[in-house]
Amino acid sequence: MVPPMRVAIGGVGHESNTFNPLYTGIEAFRIVEGEALLEEAAARFLVGEGVEVVPTIYARALPSGIVKREAYLQLKDELLRRLSDVGEVDGLCLFLHGAMEVEEIGDGESDLVKGVREVVGEEPLISxxxxxxxxxxPSLIETADMLTAYRTAPHVDAAETRVKAARLLLHSLKRRVRPVPVMVKPPVLLPGELVVTDVDPAASLYSSLNAIDRTPGILDSSLLVGMAWADSPQASASAIVIADGKRNEGKAYFKACKLAEAYWNSREEFHFEVEAGPIDEMIKLAKSSSQGPVFISDSGDNVTAGAPGDVPLIVERLLALGVEDAVVGGILDPEAVRLCRDAGVGNNLKVEVGGKIDRVNGYPLEVKGRVLKLTDDGAVLRAGGVDIILTSRRRGWTTLEAFRDFGIDPAERKIVVVKLGYLTPDFKRVAKLALLALSPGCTNQLIERLEYKRVRRPLYPLDKGFSWRPPEAH
Ligand SMILES: [Zn+2]
Incomplete structure (x- = not known):
């Protein structure tokens, strides 16, 4: 009897915002391993296909600053140790992000996959x-055999994409064909909020991938927008096409060029999906709206794109403009939470809020307010017509549940401020109006205002008025 195929799964996923001054330590990562990792949809798919799946570790963290060298090496060593313990495998399925930046090492994914290759040898396929x-x-393309990326932003196809990576791997293993991925990088770096995949031109670009996939000799295609708030040489969009074997490499390269060119040609057509403008303008629009809740994204300090989430500027403006019935989710400030706890529920205090981590874009804001609620890791402080959620741990604001933890139902408020960019499906459902405040911070949407030193130039929109064509195939 032929023994079943063996596939190892695991990965390290991090989106690093290099403008965030706070580096990311090991405590920020949540690790899934063993049986729990076999619950992952991609693993279940492989098991269903009769594959023996061997789990390693899958570590993930909320987007944040550059990953500390020792934290990364600890995760890498653990993954490689488990990989060498499991013995020979036919293939690997690695779940990565693509924008992990490691202190003193640089591109985390390239380093990790290189390490994996050294352990497993040249033979096994890596998806x-x-x-x-x-x-x-580019070195990631040289080390991995297949790469496939999400096709939706906001992301609703994460698990589906990991299953696809597993399916591509199995397909190639069964047919004993080594795929060849090719990549063309158009010199365009757009903030994610400009590229919402159900809005044109992104919608058309992403639907064009289906036609590429159906081309004989092509296995799969991806269009990556890139991570705008990463000052690294590889920061840009990427068009990736996977050739079904070496003999189809030229065809894949041609398709990748066309896709990259289409993205380049669309660069000036991307626009915000919702009304966007300066903070005060957005607050005034929200105030004058007859319906609520109006969601305002404090987009310059978007936690889910790696900003600290402690810039209090929008709180200052809400108070200055005298808004009623607003809630701010949230400001990271363990010290302010502690002072609220010392004061106790129902009591008044004067406290400096936020502005302690991102000192480039914020400064501590003195607020006089009353403590409405205390939780395990936060407090709600009412100042004027604004309920400010303060947290002692950094957290993303992507679900209604995140507010309910603090006894707040956003659906019942007039104005809901979130440290976010485009709204998540959960928020979209209840928002009567969505506005994007173009606020300063580590995720400033106007990326020309940030100081880039390491990206390759020219790069749109930092540079304009230059022309570009895909490089000649070699
Ligand atoms: Zn993303």
């Missing part, structure tokens, strides 16, 4: 799943 916001380094 990688990526976030659409990955900044892909």
């Amino acid at each position: 990688v799943s990526l976030d659409l916001h990955g900044n892909i380094h």
Whole structure:
């Protein structure tokens, strides 16, 4: 009897915002391993196909600053150790992000996959799943055999993409064909909020991938927007096409060029999906709206794109403009939470809120307010017509549940401020109006205002008025 195929799964996923001054330590990562990792949809798919799946570790963290060298090496060593313990495998399925930047090492994914290759040898096929916001380094394309990225932003196809990475791997293993991925990088770096995949021109570009996939000799295609708030040489969009074997490499390269050119040609057509403008203008629009809740994204300090989430500027403006019935989710400030706890529920205090981590874009804001609620890791402080959620741990604001933890139902408020960019499906459902405040911060949408030193130039929109054509195939 032929023994079943063996496939190892695992990965390290991180979106690193290099403008965030706070580096990311090991405590930020949540690790899934063993039986729990076999619950992953991609693993279940492989098991269903009769494959023996061997789990390693899958570590993920909320987007944040550059990953500390020792934290990354700890995760890498653990993954490689487990990989060498499991013995020979036919293939690997690695779940990565694509925009992990490691202190003193640089591109994390390239380093990790290189390490994996050294452990397993040249023979096993390596299939990688990526976030659409990955900044892909050419060496990753050389080490991995297949790479496939999400096709939706906001992301609703993450698990589906990991299953696809597994399916591509199995397909190639069964047919004993080594795929060849090719990549063309158009010199365009757009903030994610400009590329919402059900809005044109992104919608058309992403639907064009289906036609590429159906081309004989092509296995799969991906279009990555990249991570705009990463000052690294590989930061840009990427068009990736996977050739079914070496003999189809030329065809794949041609398709990747066409896709990259289409993205380049559309660069000036991308626009915000919702009304966007300066903070005060957005607050005034929200105030004058007859319906609520109006969601305002404090987009310059978007936690889900790696900003600290402690810039209090929008709170200052809400108070200055005298809004009623607003809630801010949230400001990271363990010290302010502690002072609220010392004061106790129902009591008044004067406290400096936020502005302690991102000191480039914020400064501590003195607020006089009353403590409405205390939780395990936060407090709600009412100042004027604004309920400010303060947290002692950094957290993303992507679900209604996140507010309910603090006894707040956003659906019942007039104005809901979130440290976010485009709204998640959960928020979209209840928002009567969505506005994007173009606020300063580590995820400033106007990326020309940030100081880039390491990206390759020219790069649109930092540079304009230059022309570009895909490089000649070699
Ligand atoms: Zn993403």
